[in-house]
Amino acid sequence: MNNYSLPLALAASLAFPAMASAADPAKTPRIVVSGEGESALKPDIALLSLSVMREAKTARAALDANNDAMAAVIAAMKAAGIAERDLQTAGVQINPRYNYTNKPDGSQEAELVAYQVTNTLSVRVRDVDKTGDILDKAVTLGVNQGGGISFTNENPSAALTEARKKAVADAIAKAKTLAEAAGASVGRVLEITDQTFSPRPMPVSAKAFDAARAVPIENGENTYNVQVNVTFELK
Known part of the structure; x- marks a missing residue:
């Protein structure tokens, strides 16, 4: 009996690595697909960038003039209901x-003629319906440079959740179509990663502010996009 015990023990020890190799997750047949989903949400915050530029013979005079103009703009923002935190x-x-x-020898002569001071204020407007009126007041009080507006949402989590659900459903549908075409079926989910794309800001030139006294503003909708990569087991 002792003559056979060693070969049997050795045979058993050799079988376990083979079994482990067959169960190795890295060798599980799989399929990787991407899915996309989007959800729209009406914006509830407008973000404004307002700049005041003043010019004078000296830096001191330009700064003083700019300070007066910007102080008037800030006071108007507060009077319109904009909180200090915004x-x-x-x-x-x-x-x-x-x-x-240009000089006769081809060189240039520079003459200092003035100093320009520009002060830029970021404003968060929580009542988007007031955005046009606020822009009008700002321009009337001295905003004359740069300018930009974008719309966002204070809490887009509901829209992002909906977009993620749509993206996963899209990935599942794609995986099933590909697997069936190959004569296989989709098994359990092995891995999921996602990437979120937020709406891009929409710039508005300061020149547009001067086009009319009442600034027309259309805030539309923000579209939140989510892309997921899902790895499925392939049966």
């Missing part, structure tokens, strides 16, 4: 302005 200075720039003349 007002933020985005930047202040002081730049000299030169006139250049």
Whole structure:
């Protein structure tokens, strides 16, 4: 009996690695597909970028003039119901302005003629229906540079959840179609990853603010897009 015990034990030990290899998840037949889903949501916040530029012979005079104009704009924002937490200075720039003349030797002569001061204010408007009126007041009080507007949502989680569900459903449908075409079937989900694409800002030129006294604003809808990559077991 002892003559056969060793070969049997050795045979059993060799069988276990083979069984483990057959169950190796890395060797499980699989299919990877991508799915896309989107959901639209009416925006409830408008984001404005308002700039005031003033020019004077000296930097001090330009800054003082700019401060007065921007103070009036900020006061108008608060009077319109914009909270202090929704007002933020985005930047202040002081730049000299030169006139250049060509000299006979081909060089240029620079003459300092003025200083320009630009102050940019970021405004979050939580009542989007007031956006046009706020832009009109801002331009009337001195906003004359840059300018931009975009619409967003304070809490887009519901729209993102809906988009994710649609994306996964799209991936499942694609996987079933591909598997059936190959004479197989879809098994359990092995892995899911997702990527979210938020709406892009829509810039508006400051020149458009001067086109009419009442600024027409259409806030439309924000579309949230989700893309998922799903790995399925293939039977």
